[in-house]
Amino acid sequence: MKLAGQTAIVTGASGGIGAPLCAALAHAGVRVLAVGRNEARLRSLVQRMPADALHPVVADVVTPEGQARILEAAEAMHPAPSMLVVAHAQSAFGLFEEQDAESMARLVQTNLVAPMQLIRLLLPLLRTQERAAVAVVGSTFGSLAFPGFAAYSASKFGLRGLTEALAREYADSPVRFQYLSPRATRTPFNTAAVDALNEELKVASDAPADVARHLVRALERGTARLQLGWPEKLFARINGLVPGLVDRNLHASLPVIQRHGRRQHPTLPENAPHETLAR
Ligand SMILES: NC(=O)c1ccc[n+]([C@@H]2O[C@H](COP(=O)([O-])OP(=O)(O)OC[C@H]3O[C@@H](n4cnc5c(N)ncnc54)[C@H](OP(=O)(O)O)[C@@H]3O)[C@@H](O)[C@H]2O)c1
Structure with missing residues (x-):
């Protein structure tokens, strides 16, 4: 899709990836409705x-009021939006049983239910365009579920399923659906414990501006599925074909993941065996 002259709605606009993404879109001549909760x-x-490139929309994507505000702002835009980029999310790292039920529910609401509701709300508007795109920012953990990130992985697997099903359901419409997965990226999304884990496991991480550039290129090209990074591309494929291989690989890293997971919950004794955490 030729980007210049289009209007895009971008959630997570103030985020580590969202901000350079908005900047790259604005420099490509796109008018951006920038959605986030933090007005400042x-x-x-x-x-x-x-000037006039970015239009802030202060909204919590989880609430009906926030979603209504986004729709209202989208309906007021000229030209009408032809792109929705879902780039907000809540992160969660830690041992599964140490995560509280409320924040897990909030995570699924934010990462999966809200995108589903927003896409449904905005589709009638997007479908009035000759060509339109819904691009969902996923994660490697949406293809390869990772210990210590159970709820987050579940939300991203759901998001990938949602995007794939919609791409197939709307295959005869002007709207294209894209699932675009960054690998680890250096943003405030990752806590100090996640950074330490990545360092110890030698997980490479990307600069947000590079990720934004890849996302913009994927929007231009209409890429249906994108996994950034090597070996993440390969591991995501292997996990789909022979998950037992990935099980074995991650089993070897489990003590390291558990140690850093405990660090995320500093009330636990450093050497507590996993079974004792099942309280
Ligand atoms: N960073 C990584 O390592 C990494 C790796 C793979 C995938 N990803 C994915 O990339 C995307 C962007 O991540 P990031 O690194 O840019 O995260 P980030 O820096 O933490 O930014 C998250 C953004 O989401 C917004 N947000 C969160 N909850 C919201 C809500 N309820 N309503 C409205 N806005 C909300 C935040 O804005 P406000 O706080 O202002 O609301 C913020 O702009 C996410 O989908 C993430 O899963 C990130």
């Missing part, structure tokens, strides 16, 4: 962009 961060982003 959105305003500061707007100030750094060319």
Whole structure:
């Protein structure tokens, strides 16, 4: 899709990946409805962009009021939006039984239910366009479920399923669905414990501006599925074909993951065996 002259709605606009993504879209001539909860961060982003390129929408994507505000802002845009980029999410790292039920529910609401509801709400508007795209920012953990990230992996697997099903359901419509997965990226999304885990497991991480550039290229090309990074591309494929191989590989890393997972919950004794955590 030729990007110049289009309008895009971007959630997670003030985020580590969202902000450079908005900047790259604005520089490609796209008008961006920048969605986030933190008004100050959105305003500061707007100030750094060319005039009239970014329009802040302060909204919590989980609430009906927030979703209504996004729809209202989208309906007021000229030209009408032809792109929805879902780039918000909540992160969660830690041992499964140490995560509280409320934050797990909130994570699924934010990462899966809200995107589902937003896409449903905005599709009638997107379908009025000659060509339109819904691009969902996923994760490697949406193809390869990772210990210590059970709820997050579940939400991203769901998001991948949602995107794939919609791509097939709307295959005869002007709307294209894209599932675009970054690997680890250096943003505030990752806690110090996650950074330490990645360092010890020698997991490479990307600069947010590079990720944003890949996402914009994928939007231009209409790439249906994108996994960034090597060996993540390979492992995601292997996990789909021979998951037992990945099970074995991750089993070897489990003590390291458990140690860093405990660090995320510092109330636990450093050497507590996994069974004793099942309280
Ligand atoms: N960073 C990584 O290592 C990594 C790796 C793979 C995939 N990803 C994916 O990439 C995407 C962007 O991640 P990031 O690194 O940019 O994260 P980030 O820096 O933590 O930014 C998250 C963004 O989501 C917004 N947000 C969260 N909950 C929201 C809600 N309820 N309503 C509205 N906005 C909400 C936040 O804005 P406010 O706080 O202002 O609301 C913020 O703009 C996510 O989908 C993430 O899963 C990230």
